[in-house]
Amino acid sequence: MPWTNSLDFHAGVNVGIGRFKPEFTADVLNLINLFDSTKGLVQYANFHDLLVVNAASDATTGKYTYTINSVAKPGADRYSRDDLRSRWQAQLGMKIRF
Numbered sequence: 001m002p003w004t005n006s007l008d009f010h011a012g013v014n015v016g017i018g019r020f021k022p023e024f025t026a027d028v029l030n031l032i033n034l035f036d037s038t039k040g041l042v043q044y045a046n047f048h049d050l051l052v053v054n055a056a057s058d059a060t061t062g063k064y065t066y067t068i069n070s071v072a073k074p075g076a077d078r079y080s081r082d083d084l085r086s087r088w089q090a091q092l093g094m095k096i097r098f
Contacts, residue, residue, distance in 0.1 A: 002043050002079060007031045025093040034088040041086045043079035 009028040014021060033040035057064050 001045065004040075004042050005032055006040055006042075019098055021097045023095045023097070025091075025095070027091045027093070029089040029091075030085070031088060033086065040088070042082040044082055045079055 007030070009031045010025065011027075012023055012025045014023050028034065030040045055064050055066050
């Protein structure tokens with residue numbers, strides 16, 4: 001698997017209003033991707049492409065023939081991008097304690 005860089009950010013502010021104590025929060029997941037869309041990408045190997053060599057036997061001769069899977073060929077795209085985890089995401093929240 002390729003190396004993945006990720007940076008998450010959380011900020012919270014407590015504000016006292018009488019006997020209520022609201023807390024406002026802001027979260028940003030994959031902050032690196034917010035500033036540079038080519039960074040913070042999450043890639044994974046497809047499970048159906050893990051076999052490098054496919055073997056099949058010929059029914060008439062009984063000999064095995066081996067073919068190289070397209071993933072093992074030079075220049076092949078071995079990984080797929082996880083679209084949701086490769087994006088930056090933000091969330092705002094509020095919690096009230098009394």
